[in-house]
Amino acid sequence: DARVTQTPRHKVTEMGQEVTMRCQPILGHNTVFWYRQTMMQGLELLAYFRNRAPLDDSGMPKDRFSAEMPDATLATLKIQPSEPRDSAVYFCASGLTSGGSSEQFFGPGTRLTVL
Amino acid sequence: AQSVAQPEDQVNVAEGNPLTVKCTYSVSGNPYLFWYVQYPNRGLQFLLKYITGDNLVKGSYGFEAEFNKSQTSFHLKKPSALVSDSALYFCAVRDLGSGGSYIPTFGRGTSLIVHP
Numbered sequence: 306d307a308r309v310t311q312t313p314r315h316k317v318t319e320m321g322q323e324v325t326m327r328c329q330p331i332l333g334h335n336t337v338f339w340y341r342q343t344m345m346q347g348l349e350l351l352a353y354f355r356n357r358a359p360l361d362d363s364g365m366p367k368d369r370f371s372a373e374m375p376d377a378t379l380a381t382l383k384i385q386p387s388e389p390r391d392s393a394v395y396f397c398a399s400g401l402t403s404g405g406s407s408e409q410f411f412g413p414g415t416r417l418t419v420l
Numbered sequence: 421a422q423s424v425a426q427p428e429d430q431v432n433v434a435e436g437n438p439l440t441v442k443c444t445y446s447v448s449g450n451p452y453l454f455w456y457v458q459y460p461n462r463g464l465q466f467l468l469k470y471i472t473g474d475n476l477v478k479g480s481y482g483f484e485a486e487f488n489k490s491q492t493s494f495h496l497k498k499p500s501a502l503v504s505d506s507a508l509y510f511c512a513v514r515d516l517g518s519g520g521s522y523i524p525t526f527g528r529g530t531s532l533i534v535h536p
Contacts, residue, residue: 347529348510348526348528348529350523360522361523396464398464405452405514405516405522405524406452406471409456409464409524411456411464411465413463414462414463
């Protein structure tokens with residue numbers, strides 16, 4: 306049963322520290338999405354990759370956030386320095402291009418708390 | 421530009437009764453439409469999608485949705501609700517027209533509460 310995996314599942318850190326979240330997309334999927342979910346803002350798209358190339362990161366605060374795909378099996382989202390307002394659940398999702406008709410497969414999320 | 425609206429933050433229904441979770445969309449061309457469900461402390465799970473063809477789409481867990489082009493709606497339905505259906509439901513749309521994005525736009529979600 307293929308699944309998207311995310312690590313860590315929970316992270317508590319202090320303001321100013323670097324946070325790295327990792328995602329392993331489903332093997333064979335060529336699109337990867339990073340989302341942030343909060344009660345106030347709902348589900349926000351942070352970054353989108355296709356064939357490992359970043360195509361859209363317009364929703365991501367550029368000064369402190371960065372997203373990369375070092376290889377097809379790993380996507381990373383980094384926050385440096387972290388701030389309390391970054392506290393949220395971060396989801397990674399993967400899918401197939403399929404002309405945009407493919408559904409997304411979401412990981413279980415990383416719950417981040419910045420003190 | 422593509423957009424989607426879920427007009428109800430919360431829907432309450434008694435177990436055994438039919439349920440409807442509403443979704444309306446705005447696109448410049450034809451839409452691709454999706455429903456996802458999120459259980460507590462879990463990621464979103466795909467339920468069903470409309471791409472083309474039959475306006476009535478059947479999905480997982482007994483859910484179905486009807487694409488209505490004239491009303492620009494894609495409401496999620498189930499004939500008989502279960503307590504275990506209680507979750508957060510998201511509608512998403514992708515516009516195939518010139519004003520669309522390759523990336524689907526998600527609604528804010530509707531919390532479905534099924535009472536025993």
